[in-house]
Amino acid sequence: MVTRYLLGRLVHTLVVLLGVATIVFGLTRVAGDPTAFLIPAEASREERALLRQQLGLDRPFHEQYAEYLSQLIRGDLGISFRQRVPAASIVVQRMPATIELVAASTAVALAVGLFFGILSAVKRGSLWDILGNVIALAGQSMPPFWTGIVAILVFSVLLGWLPSSGRGSPEHLVLPAITLGAALAGIIVRLVRASVLDVIGQDYVRTAYGKGLSWRLTFVRHVLKNAAIPIVTVVGLQLSGLLGGAIITETVFNYPGIGLTALRAILERDYPVVQAYVLVTATGVVALNLLVDLSYLYLDPRVRFR
Amino acid sequence: MRITLRAASIALSASMLAVSCTSAAPGAPAIASPTAPKILTISQDTEPLTLDPHGDSTKFTTNITRQVFSTLVRLDEKLQLQPDLATSWRNVDPTTWEFKLRDGVTFHDGSKFSSDDVKFSFDRILDSANKLQVRTFVATIARAEVVDSLTVRLVTNGPDPVLLRRISFVGFIIPAKTFQTMGVDAFAAHPVGSGPFKFVEWVKNERIVYEANKGYWAGPPKIDRLIWKSITETSTRMAALKTGQVDIANHLPIQEVSGVNGDAKLRVSSTQSTVVNYFIFDTVHAPLDNVDVRRAINYAVDSASILKNLFGGQGSRVLLGSSAIFGIDPTIQPYFFDPVKAKELLTKAGYPSGLDVPLNTSTAGMTADDKSTVQAVVAQLANVGIRAQVSTSDFGTIITKWRARELRGMTLFSYGFSTPDLDALMGTHFDSKRAVDAYKNSALDDLIQQARTSFDNQQRLDLYKQVQTLIKDDAPWLFLYNLDNVFGVNKRVKGWDATPNEWIWVYPIDVG
Numbered sequence: 001m002v003t004r005y006l007l008g009r010l011v012h013t014l015v016v017l018l019g020v021a022t023i024v025f026g027l028t029r030v031a032g033d034p035t036a037f038l039i040p041a042e043a044s045r046e047e048r049a050l051l052r053q054q055l056g057l058d059r060p061f062h063e064q065y066a067e068y069l070s071q072l073i074r075g076d077l078g079i080s081f082r083q084r085v086p087a088a089s090i091v092v093q094r095m096p097a098t099i100e101l102v103a104a105s106t107a108v109a110l111a112v113g114l115f116f117g118i119l120s121a122v123k124r125g126s127l128w129d130i131l132g133n134v135i136a137l138a139g140q141s142m143p144p145f146w147t148g149i150v151a152i153l154v155f156s157v158l159l160g161w162l163p164s165s166g167r168g169s170p171e172h173l174v175l176p177a178i179t180l181g182a183a184l185a186g187i188i189v190r191l192v193r194a195s196v197l198d199v200i201g202q203d204y205v206r207t208a209y210g211k212g213l214s215w216r217l218t219f220v221r222h223v224l225k226n227a228a229i230p231i232v233t234v235v236g237l238q239l240s241g242l243l244g245g246a247i248i249t250e251t252v253f254n255y256p257g258i259g260l261t262a263l264r265a266i267l268e269r270d271y272p273v274v275q276a277y278v279l280v281t282a283t284g285v286v287a288l289n290l291l292v293d294l295s296y297l298y299l300d301p302r303v304r305f306r
Numbered sequence: 307m308r309i310t311l312r313a314a315s316i317a318l319s320a321s322m323l324a325v326s327c328t329s330a331a332p333g334a335p336a337i338a339s340p341t342a343p344k345i346l347t348i349s350q351d352t353e354p355l356t357l358d359p360h361g362d363s364t365k366f367t368t369n370i371t372r373q374v375f376s377t378l379v380r381l382d383e384k385l386q387l388q389p390d391l392a393t394s395w396r397n398v399d400p401t402t403w404e405f406k407l408r409d410g411v412t413f414h415d416g417s418k419f420s421s422d423d424v425k426f427s428f429d430r431i432l433d434s435a436n437k438l439q440v441r442t443f444v445a446t447i448a449r450a451e452v453v454d455s456l457t458v459r460l461v462t463n464g465p466d467p468v469l470l471r472r473i474s475f476v477g478f479i480i481p482a483k484t485f486q487t488m489g490v491d492a493f494a495a496h497p498v499g500s501g502p503f504k505f506v507e508w509v510k511n512e513r514i515v516y517e518a519n520k521g522y523w524a525g526p527p528k529i530d531r532l533i534w535k536s537i538t539e540t541s542t543r544m545a546a547l548k549t550g551q552v553d554i555a556n557h558l559p560i561q562e563v564s565g566v567n568g569d570a571k572l573r574v575s576s577t578q579s580t581v582v583n584y585f586i587f588d589t590v591h592a593p594l595d596n597v598d599v600r601r602a603i604n605y606a607v608d609s610a611s612i613l614k615n616l617f618g619g620q621g622s623r624v625l626l627g628s629s630a631i632f633g634i635d636p637t638i639q640p641y642f643f644d645p646v647k648a649k650e651l652l653t654k655a656g657y658p659s660g661l662d663v664p665l666n667t668s669t670a671g672m673t674a675d676d677k678s679t680v681q682a683v684v685a686q687l688a689n690v691g692i693r694a695q696v697s698t699s700d701f702g703t704i705i706t707k708w709r710a711r712e713l714r715g716m717t718l719f720s721y722g723f724s725t726p727d728l729d730a731l732m733g734t735h736f737d738s739k740r741a742v743d744a745y746k747n748s749a750l751d752d753l754i755q756q757a758r759t760s761f762d763n764q765q766r767l768d769l770y771k772q773v774q775t776l777i778k779d780d781a782p783w784l785f786l787y788n789l790d791n792v793f794g795v796n797k798r799v800k801g802w803d804a805t806p807n808e809w810i811w812v813y814p815i816d817v818g
Contacts, residue, residue, distance in 0.1 A: 036706040040363050041721070041734050041742070043442040047434075048709065054437055083355050084437075085491070093510060152545050164545035165537055166512055254537045256511030264353075269702050 002297070009293075013286050017279065024278040025068055029061065034081055034269030055081060068275075077279065078272030082265075087272035091258055091280050097167055098257030101249065102242050104173050105181035106235070112185040117192025124197065132189050139186025144245060148179040148252035165254035172255075180249040184238050191234055195227040202226075229299050236292035240285040343530040344817050346799065348810065349543050349552040353511055353536035358494035359478035360431050363439040365724050366556075368476065369810045370534050373516060374414075375478035375499035378405055378424065379470050383805045385630050385726050387470050391419065391479055391500070400465040400761060401448075407456040411523045413481040414504045421458040425450040426482035428460065440476035443725060465759040467766065468727045471632075475724050502527045502813045511536065528801075528816040547572065547794045553817065554799060556808065558792040559674065560618045566794045575804040576620060576792040580723040582627045583673045585665075585683075585716040585784035586708075586735065590744045593663065594715065598655040600781040603663075603716070604641035605648035606690040609786045612682045616675060620790040625778055626731060627721075628788045630806040633728025633757070633770035638778060640785035648690040660691025664715030668701040672720045674789050680718060683784075711744050716784060726807060728770050729758045736777065745782045 035051045052058045056067070071078060077088040112135065120132030155175060156164035162171050199205060200223055209218045247259035254260075258277060265273035354367035359375045362368075378392035392405040411419040428450040431441055446466040451459040462469060484498050497505050502524070503516035514534040520526045535552055537543040544562050547555040548569065558566065558574065566572045587594040587603075594600055613621045622628070629636040652660065667680045684694045695715070699707075707713050721731055732754045738746040750773060757769040778785075793804045800816045 032703060032706045033709075034702075036709040037702050039439060040442050040724075041705075042725075042730060044445075044740060045742075047442060047445075050434060051437065084361070149541050152542065157545050157548050160549065164549055164551065165539075165542045166535070166551075168512075251539050252542060254511075254535075254539060254542050256509075260511060260538075267700060267702055 009290055013283075013290075016286060017282060020282045021069075021072060021275070021279055022065075024275050025065060028269070028271045028274055029064075032269060033057070034271060037269050038081055072279075077276040080265075080270055080273050082268055082270045082273075087270075087276035090261060090273055091276045094256065094258040094261050095280070097255060098243070098246050098250070098259055100167075100173065101176055101180060101246055101255060101257055102239065104177035105184065105242060105249075106239065108177050108181035109184035109188055110235070112181070113188025114192055117189045118196055120189065120193040121196035121200065129193075132193060136186040136189040139182040139184075139189070141186075142182060144179050144183065144248050145252060147182055148175070148249055151175045151179060152252070167256055176249050176253045176255050179252070180242065180245060183245070184235075184242065187234065187238060188231070191231055192227070195230050196223060199223045199227045225299060229296065232292055232295055232299065236288055239288055243281055243284070344528065345531040345533065346529045346554075346812065346815060346817055347533040347535060347552045348554045348812075349535045349537050349546060350556045351536065351538050351540070351543060353538075354514075356494050357497045357505070357508060357514070358490070359480065359497065359499070360427075360436075360438040360440045360476070361494065363443060363476055363724070365722065365808055368724075369808070370514060371478065371497070371499075372501070372809070373503040373532060373812050374497055374501045374505055375480065376501050377474050377477045377479065378407075379474050380811075381471065381474040381726070381807075381809065383803070383809075383811065385806060387474060391424075395470070397761065398459070400759075401462045403460045403462070403469060404453070405458050405460070407458060408523060409456055411500055412521055413484060413500045414498045414519060415481070415484055417481050417484055419479070419481070419500055420455045421452045422455075423479050423482045424458045425452050426485070427479045428477070430480070430485075431477075443476050444472050446472070465761060467761050467763075468725060468729055468758070471725050471727050503532055506531075522813075524813070527813050529812065532812055544794065547796070550796065553796040554802070554810070555794040556791075557674070558794040560616075560620060560792075562794070563618065563620075563792065571797055573795050573797055574792060575795050575802075576790040577804040577806055578622055578628050578630070579788050579791040580628055580630055580726060580807045581720055581791075582624060582723070582731075582788050583679070583718070583720045583786045585786070586713070586719050586743060587716050587782055587784070588714050588744075589782050591714060593655075593657070593661050596655050597780060598651045599657070599661070600784075601641070602648040602651035602655070602690065603687065603692065603784050604781055605644045605651065606692060607683055607686050607784060607786075608643040609640065610643065612679065613787055613789075616678050616682060617789055620792060621787045623785075623787050625774055625785050626728065627723060628806060631723050631726050631728055631731075633766065633773075635767070635771045635774055638771070638774045640778070641781075645690050652691060657691070660693060662693045662695055663687070665694040665696045666704060666707075666713055666715065666717040667696065667698050668704045668718070669698055670701065672701075672718045676718060709742055711742075723807065728773070729754070732758070732773070736773075736782075743782075747776065747780060747782075750776050750780075 035048050035055070035057065039048055039051060056064065077086065079085065080087045080090055083090065116132040116135055120129040123129055152164045152175065155162045162175055166172055205218060205222055208222055209215060246257060247263050249255065250257045250259040251263065262274065262277040265277065350366045350369065352364065352366045354370055355362045357371060359371040376391050378390060379395070380388045380390040382388050391408055391411065393408050395403060395405045398404050407419070407421055407424070413419060428447060430436060431438055431444060432447060434441065446462050446464070446469065448461045448463050451461065453459055460469065479500065481498055485493050502519050502522045504519045506515040506517050508514045516532040518527050518530050535546070537546055540557070540559055543555050546552045550571070563574055566574050587600055589595055609623050613619060613623065623640055625638050625640045627634050652658070665680065665684065667676055670676060673679050680696060684696060687694050704717065708717070721734065723730060733740040735741050735743050736745065736750060737754045738751050753769050753773045753776070757766050757773065760766050760769070791804045791806065791808050795802070798817045801814045
């Protein structure tokens with residue numbers, strides 16, 4: 001049954017990716033002629049026309065689209081206009097850094113969010129609850145651009161504790177992870193608090209506790225597992241957003257991830273790299289959603305795949 | 307015995323840790339031991355596309371490749387030509403240049419340099435099938451000819467007095483046999499040249515590492531290791547300078563200058579840039595097809611006050627470029643601020659109550675601070691009744707529209723003069739046969755054509771003087787200024803100062 005479900009999802013995924021590929025193809029073509037940007041200001045009109053021809057940009061739209069699709073099916077994401085190397089290799093080379101950053105940020109956000117969220121729920125109305133609220137508000141209000149620059153000024157320039165940019169050792173990851181994870185932490189605190197409070201108020205929890213199960217066991221076995229469902233959903237959704245937010249954090253910290261590359265490719269009209277980035281990210285998001293859905297099998301026994 | 311070994315290794319690593327901790331502290335002097343390597347770290351704000359010396363013509367990339375690859379002639383910090391791989395040169399006839407090459411030069415892999423490498427390099431650049439960006443700058447060359455192993459000739463399509471400056475910019479010589487053996491991709495990933503530094507590694511978007519070439523023909527450089535970092539975000543680049551992570555940082559913004567001056571470890575190095583900022587006018591369509599309106603705009607804008615108030619005085623008013631560019635006559639100044647005259651000209655042109663003019667600008671990329679510049683200009687124009695309708699797009703869109711001749715009204719622009727000769731600017735904006743702009747002035751075309759084919763420097767200067775007078779009079783631009791090139795430098799760096807064209811030549815630099 002699970003296999004049938006997975007097969008169905010696979011077909012669904014392919015359709016989604018085809019749609020994404022088409023949309024990104026259309027949008028990049030609408031954005032403007034990349035050759036104006038690929039050659040120096042001093043270049044002549046003839047040189048520019050020659051470049052358009054060499055890159056295949058002078059052919060009709062449907063021909064370009066057909067070639068694009070046939071390349072995609074073969075797994076060929078094209079050659080970067082600017083760097084003359086396969087776009088896929090550029091994306092793959094940069095991906096690990098971004099995955100590192102997103103993973104670290106999620107870890108930070110989950111650690112902070114779960115801790116303060118559970119604390120706020122369990123000690124509702126107390127100072128801990130207020131603190132949790134403040135953290136949630138602060139995390140969501142501070143834009144990553146601002147947080148990042150202030151963090152650099154304080155922890156790197158003023159105190160000299162951490163490096164200000166680049167990638168290499170774990171120290172390089174600390175400030176960027178906090179910057180990127182702050183907003184997600186804020187969301188998780190609020191969500192965890194609400195979800196845990198909701199489950200604690202349920203009949204079955206009161207029953208289990210009433211039947212003599214220790215509060216600790218009740219909490220772990222019944223409350224947490226059921227409270228996890230909406231949290232997993234939201235975190236899964238937010239992770240896709242994190243990939244996008246990584247562009248800003250990567251720019252501020254000069255972290256060599258795919259976000260920085262994608263931003264430059266967009267500004268420089270490097271279609272193949274933009275297309276490769278969008279497709280790879282879309283595939284990642286779809287895979288993530290699938291993982292989230294599969295996790296329900298474990299978390300909620302009522303869920304069955306038909 | 308095992309315990310002793312373990313104790314020894316612990317002691318060794320502890321002492322190494324202690325040593326690395328002390329030398330890692332920013333600004334700490336290198337330990338006075340002859341084996342401590344001298345490392346210089348430079349940060350520019352753009353990352354190169356490729357380390358193939360013919361693949362990227364932006365000056366920030368050529369700064370990086372210039373340390374590994376050499377050219378026949380080199381442009382020094384005063385923008386004068388110096389012998390490099392060529393020891394002497396002469397014109398056999400107006401379209402043939404003969405170069406005598408330096409003997410005893412070897413590439414980093416040990417192969418000997420000869421005229422075959424020169425011919426191979428230029429053949430490669432000139433072949434359009436290779437789609438090399440640098441081709442544009444040397445397109446005046448028809449072919450390269452080998453005379454003997456240390457003599458080579460470059461034949462041009464027509465007389466080209468600017469040739470030497472062109473090849474000093476992008477005419478990098480690559481080793482023919484090595485390149486053919488390695489292939490394009492392998493060579494770009496691990497470049498082999500004849501310059502003062504050898505390539506070690508490139509961790510993309512993180513760092514490019516070079517080491518000294520001990521066999522360089524002029525003697526090894528003083529630095530042992532050279533590291534390039536591209537940090538686009540200005541505040542991050544400044545932070546790296548302040549914490550000692552980089553020794554030289556380019557594009558120091560005006561707000562940071564006092565902070566750097568106040569820091570005991572750092573200094574500011576600046577010089578007048580070759581980059582000129584201006585607005586181009588759409589001279590084909592109304593209202594800027596009227597020369598009186600164009601002159602009125604020039605009288606209405608007070609570029610001196612913009613320089614003083616927005617850029618802290620770090621710049622100079624110029625007509626077309628700085629005097630470091632060959633052909634510029636610094637006595638021909640842009641229009642002086644005269645709003646009364648501006649209003650008179652507008653009335654004469656038939657706009658006594660002012661008029662609307664479209665104004666295009668990009669979000670970033672033309673001047674050190676596009677937004678503030680535009681705001682200042684708009685306010686000054688409004689004072690004489692010219693209402694600027696501002697539209698902002700990203701840099702790529704502006705360039706695309708410029709090439710398609712779709713820009714209307716006035717557009718903020720800048721030009722870098724990578725080839726420090728006035729002809730380069732003529733070709734981009736004013737020569738109706740070559741230029742992107744639709745501006746056409748036949749008297750100007752004749753003068754430009756004569757100047758670009760004459761070998762008589764004095765004659766060229768006289769012709770360009772007439773060119774500049776004509777251009778000033780016809781006002782196809784709102785003439786603005788050069789901003790200064792401002793670099794932040796760590797005081798441990800000796801033997802380097804900001805150059806007018808932002809080129810960086812690391813060979814004579816020392817640290818400590």
